[in-house]
Amino acid sequence: MKKILVTGGAGFIGSHLCNKLLNEGNEVIALDNFFTGNKRNIIQLLDNPYFELIRHDVTMPFFAEIDEIYNLACPASPIHYQYNAIKTVKTSVMGAINMLGLAKRINAKILQASTSEVYGDPIVHPQTESYWGNVNPLGIRSCYDEGKRVAETLFVNYYRQNKVRIKIARIFNTYGPNMHPNDGRVVSNFIVQALQNKDITIYGDGNQTRSFQYVDDLISGFEKLMNNTPEDFFGPVNIGNPNEFTILELAKTVIELTNSKSKLIFLPLPEDDPMQRQPDITLAKKMLQWEPKVSLKIGLNKTIEYFDTLLKEHFS
Numbered sequence: 001m002k003k004i005l006v007t008g009g010a011g012f013i014g015s016h017l018c019n020k021l022l023n024e025g026n027e028v029i030a031l032d033n034f035f036t037g038n039k040r041n042i043i044q045l046l047d048n049p050y051f052e053l054i055r056h057d058v059t060m061p062f063f064a065e066i067d068e069i070y071n072l073a074c075p076a077s078p079i080h081y082q083y084n085a086i087k088t089v090k091t092s093v094m095g096a097i098n099m100l101g102l103a104k105r106i107n108a109k110i111l112q113a114s115t116s117e118v119y120g121d122p123i124v125h126p127q128t129e130s131y132w133g134n135v136n137p138l139g140i141r142s143c144y145d146e147g148k149r150v151a152e153t154l155f156v157n158y159y160r161q162n163k164v165r166i167k168i169a170r171i172f173n174t175y176g177p178n179m180h181p182n183d184g185r186v187v188s189n190f191i192v193q194a195l196q197n198k199d200i201t202i203y204g205d206g207n208q209t210r211s212f213q214y215v216d217d218l219i220s221g222f223e224k225l226m227n228n229t230p231e232d233f234f235g236p237v238n239i240g241n242p243n244e245f246t247i248l249e250l251a252k253t254v255i256e257l258t259n260s261k262s263k264l265i266f267l268p269l270p271e272d273d274p275m276q277r278q279p280d281i282t283l284a285k286k287m288l289q290w291e292p293k294v295s296l297k298i299g300l301n302k303t304i305e306y307f308d309t310l311l312k313e314h315f316s
């Protein structure tokens with residue numbers, strides 16, 4: 001049994017990770033300040049004696065004796081990370097410093113939830129780990145993108161200077177149950193709108209692309225990256241599903257799967273919204289023997305079921 005710390009443990013991805021780690025027989029401590037996370041996501045874990053939930057902000061130091069850290073604390077939806085941009089930078093940068101300092105002190109292995117946003121609005125397509133990216137350092141997305149880039153810098157330098165065992169996962173757009181209904185990201189927005197027969201809000205002309213990964217695939221990639229890589233491997237690894245869709249295609253698929261009467265409406269494209277995104281997962285396939293297994297339709301159906309239940313509970 002390992003003792004594992006998950007920062008952002010009450011969030012969308014964090015809640016799935018805590019659940020999986022506990023099911024595998026580990027002891028889990030979840031840290032969260034509940035900015036975008038919710039106790040509802042982990043309510044079924046609260047009675048488990050091997051699970052501990054601590055209200056804590058990662059911009060402040062934290063100490064515990066643990067074997068591994070998954071550092072997920074950070075708002076991930078553009079509307080939430082732009083709400084308090086300075087706090088977003090602090091969460092990424094000071095959070096990374098505090099967690100890396102802890103990992104160094106107690107000799108824990110640490111995994112960083114980085115992002116495809118480090119590639120910005122990419123000119124290289126699909127994106128390989130060796131691509132340095134195209135980020136506007138002054139734009140409205142930069143608090144998140146640059147915060148995550150500095151976090152990666154901190155991670156590799158804690159490896160170089162202090163031999164901390166680090167792992168960096170560059171996560172591409174991930175969706176699934178436990179996303180917040182008002183999260184603001186495209187999959188949850190479209191499903192909630194479709195289930196309520198409300199207008200589907202397409203930003204721009206909908207020809208921008210994303211590659212959507214179901215959360216279970218991400219969690220298995222996380223664990224393989226943490227456990228199945230050489231101690232001295234410190235490079236970033238793309239974890240995503242390479243099947244690329246336009247936002248219009250996503251909207252039409254969601255309407256079809258929900259039998260919705262929703263209409264499409266077109267709203268302005270937010271500043272610096274990346275036009276294309278697709279992971280090259282050659283490295284993950286080779287090094288982790290990992291590749292995503294869940295198709296968009298299967299993943300969307302599971303997510304639709306989740307939101308359908310949630311909305312019925314809310315309005316009944």
Ligand code: NAD
Binds near residue numbers: 114
């Ligand atoms: P989320 O917003 O649901 O979860 C983030 C969690 O971190 C929330 O529970 C939130 O309350 C907590 N948090 C935020 N600031 C904190 C702070 N200062 N101290 C403690 N807790 C704090 O988002 P998510 O989709 O679950 O994302 C989890 C991680 O994965 C994030 O680091 C995000 O950047 C990364 N990521 C996610 C995606 C995706 O598509 N979901 C893509 C790339 C990267």
Ligand code: UDP
Binds near residue numbers: 078173210
């Ligand atoms: N988007 C959209 N309608 C929405 C929410 C998002 O058309 O209601 C678009 C958004 O402009 C972007 C894509 O969907 O082009 C993915 O947005 P999301 O916020 O989910 O993630 P990110 O832009 O960070 O990849």
